[in-house]
Amino acid sequence: MAEILSVDIEKISYLTRQGEITAVKEAKFKVNRGEYLLIMGEVGSGKTSLLYSLNGVIPELIPNSRLTGDIKYMGKSIRGREVADISKDIGLVLEDPDTQITQLTVEDDLAFGPANMGLPPEEVRERVEFIVNRIRLSGLKERNPRSLSGGQKQCVAIGGVLTFLPNIVILDEPISMLDPIGKDQVLSLLKELNKKYGITIILSESGMEIESFAGYVDKILIMKDGELVKMGPPHEILTDSEMMRKCGLRMPQVTELAVRLGGKGLDLPITLEEAEKYFNQKLKRESIRPVQRKVVQIIQKEKKPIIKVKNLYYTYPGLEKGIEALRGVSFNIYEGEIAALIGQNGSGKSTLALLLVGILKPTNKDAEIIVDGIDLQKKYQFKELIKHINYVYQNPDDQIFCEKVKEELAYGLLEQGLTPKEIDERVEEGLKIFNLKEMEDMYISHLDRGRRTHVAISSIMIIDPKILIIDEPTTGLDERDSLAVMEKVKELKERGKTIIFITHNMNLVAKYADHVIALHEGKVLLDGTCKEVFSQSEILKQSYIAPPQITQLAQKLIHFNIPPDITTVDEMYHFLIQHEV
């Protein structure tokens, strides 16, 4: 294969108030035409800076960024070329879709790139139609992209670059906001473009979604602390458990299971299909006797519901008849549980959350929302409500208003009529939640996304609500930070709080949720325990949800009498060990 991109970077750095910060120390590698390359590393490992440098955004468009070294596209340096010009050859999809979307209808946004290339109108239309149908945007063509859900916006942002059909497509964490089947659809579309048109794909990932990528990419490059650690084929990288652990990354669930069961070498499975074959060979049919499993977790119906929702409708203004986000939703949330709200992009999860905290009002009069005894359809004090229920935004920057950590935590308390002493005491308590004491006087803008998420959650926790809703708490975080956030969530539960988290990460749902509510097109599709919900894979598919990889494996190995409702690697491992497999 011919070389298409040659990267020879000595250093990428940023000038900040605290001096020069180095993001990438040294990066020398080559990418061949038609390769599908994944760059993987923890948050702060330098992935985004590296990707931005590949089409000139660094140093051209990022203020105070510096690059030493050179990038060559087809043997020629990209230095001196404008980003708008380079983008025709090397397209870039940013992590935050709001930054990328520029037009006021989805259709216009998808057409913006090819129209800027001066392509004939028929071809622009053809490309838009092709992409619209492939990434589930066909019913949304006339919608304002800013009115869409986070995941739908991510699809628009990806589509907006794919309509370009550049020789290289670079995508920064492209599937973090997508529903599980949406992730697969986007990655398979990229694969198709890669195979059919020879388009080179380079994408980044912080490790949370490794199961989704493993079956698609040709090569993986691992980064840590701004340096390249290892580059090679997926089997070579993903089965190197020691290197992955050192870099703060995890293996796909099926690989982890095989390793824990004593497997070694490049034959270890890294995808579900490989795992099915692998375990079909390894497991002995007679070794597992059919087990009568009782339902392990049952929602404690005897506990009183802390949230009661009945017949809830919500319609956003816009277009001719408005946009129906919720259509008759009813459910209960019980005191002291961790509930997960899952569903396809645009299924109404965030809208439901905003209704529960009183930011939005139902559009039907006969809706019932009772939160910790407060009837939201009657008159109530909003200031009082936020002490019962509160909400952490998906993007921490949406709710950060002050420059320094300590100021941010005190911000909401200033309006509560507390004495300065009481405020100080509460802030001190708040700083302890995520060990933020050491950085209390630091500028928030200098913290990484994980830390900013900690500040955002702490600033709400300090108000001490009984119920906390966290919208996509792990978006933009790596495995370590995500688990840190979720462990704190678990601690909050142990302190008697009720937590509702919205997520597309089914591994986290399996590990932490007591109760799962799956939404589909504004209605409740499934409502039950994790096991109840994940064992109904076929119904879940309607909402573009796929259970964790390990549950899917269990369901594929059902002929070995493996229970289909296994939800974690631990559970599967112990089950197999218990049966002496």
Added chain:
Amino acid sequence: MGILDHPMLEYVHKDTLMHRMNPISKTIFLVSLTLLAQFYFDPRYILPILVFLIILAKPISKIPNSWLLPMYIIGTMSVLERGYNAAFIYAPQYYRIYDPQWMTKTLLYIIKLPVIGEAKITIGGLIWLLAMGMRYFTALFAVSVFLYTTRPSDIIQFLARKKVPKTLLYIVFAGFNFFPILLRYARTIMNAQHLRGIEFSNNPAKLIRTLVRLFHPLIIRLTSLADTLTLSASIRGFGSGEFSYYREIRLSTVDWVLIIGSLVFFGIMFAFLVLFNWGTL
């Protein structure tokens, strides 16, 4: 639902006559009417244009009042600001059509100021103020009809095809994006502040304090907006060379009739204004 949750000052896709109209003929049509109204001082001449534009905006283009709210605020503020000038419009030589004596009749004497002169409310001053208000609202309704019914991409690509300089294209591009982004930022910040217990109060002192709290994070975000817009435009190839259309903008016979009709109407009315003082006071 708060007022900020509604779209404002941006294109909203609907299937109305004005949405379907060719953007070029629509621009010429609206500009002719607005420009004509700006030359008139007699409310009797401006009123039909204003009524016609309100009909275009409301029953024809179906623009909701929530979308028009910023326009109402800008219009009202502008009229209030002009009230100051109206107090100094009393010289008889202003009037060519109406009886200067009647127009300069003092209704309320306010004050005599050094250098600036006397400030008083006269019939002519009030009629002038009424005309100014109607002019503002004529322009604001025309802009509203245009923004609500015209896709920015059509305008930008049309300008690009006409070889408008890249810097100007960036300004137009940023202009179309600025208000929706500002609104989204403001909405998110207000909701997030609300969840931290900060409420908008009727007490002016508290309201100012709350607004200051809103503006601080808003301004911080807006300072990086120019960089963000440049980044988002550049990585989509904006301004890199030749442009083409997604929807081809072709002028049909009806469009040509509308363009020629608008220009002829404007020409005739302007000639009557110059020759026979139509529309003057």
